[in-house]
Amino acid sequence: MAILPILIAPDPILKTKSERIDTIDESIRQLAADMFETMYNEEGIGLAAVQVGVLKRILVTDVTWRTREEMGDIESGEQYVLINPEIIEDSGDEHVYKEGCLSLPSQFSEVTRPSEVRVRYQDLDGKSQEQTFDGLLATCIQHEIDHLNGIIFVDHISSVKRDMILRKLTKQKRAGVFDHHEHDHVHGEHCNHG
Numbered sequence: 001m002a003i004l005p006i007l008i009a010p011d012p013i014l015k016t017k018s019e020r021i022d023t024i025d026e027s028i029r030q031l032a033a034d035m036f037e038t039m040y041n042e043e044g045i046g047l048a049a050v051q052v053g054v055l056k057r058i059l060v061t062d063v064t065w066r067t068r069e070e071m072g073d074i075e076s077g078e079q080y081v082l083i084n085p086e087i088i089e090d091s092g093d094e095h096v097y098k099e100g101c102l103s104l105p106s107q108f109s110e111v112t113r114p115s116e117v118r119v120r121y122q123d124l125d126g127k128s129q130e131q132t133f134d135g136l137l138a139t140c141i142q143h144e145i146d147h148l149n150g151i152i153f154v155d156h157i158s159s160v161k162r163d164m165i166l167r168k169l170t171k172q173k174r175a176g177v178f179d180h181h182e183h184d185h186v187h188g189e190h191c192n193h194g
């Protein structure tokens with residue numbers, strides 16, 4: 001297992017559409033394991049492969065992990081690995097949630113999405129699955145599927161606000177703020193990270 005470096009926006013790779021995975025082999029299973037480790041290390045709840053520079057249609061999520069008080073480490077909750085995910089139906093309503101993203105550290109914005117989605121995907125055994133997700137998991141999975149299509153959450157907000165956030169991140173990147181961000185990232189609100 002390995003902790004992989006996370007790309008920070010703005011980055012042209014984050015705007016690139018990821019490719020379908022045809023063969024689910026050991027390298028994909030290793031990638032999923034590394035993505036979980038990277039996500040937990042950053043106290044996130046979801047991660048798409050493109051965020052670690054791999055342009056393949058795979059995402060991982062766990063919105064129920066907890067910090068073990070005595071150890072200070074993370075105890076995993078319900079883990080999902082979605083390969084080639086497709087939203088085949090949504091509830092059509094407007095649910096607002098304040099989202100964040102591991103690729104946009106410490107930036108949050110309200111995004112409107114359907115509160116429930118039905119998703120078709122393949123699991124790590126290559127089996128086709130169909131499942132309905134609601135609550136935080138629905139928000140998170142839609143956010144991660146966006147990543148696979150080259151979309152980040154600020155693409156859903158006003159261009160004025162988006163430009164402000166991206167300018168701030170550009171400045172911070174230039175100043176080297178994220179060079180050691182695994183040691184000094186801001187805790188709290190971790191539930192919004194994806």
Ligand SMILES: [Zn+2]
Pocket residue numbers: 100101102103143147193194
């Ligand atoms: Zn994200």
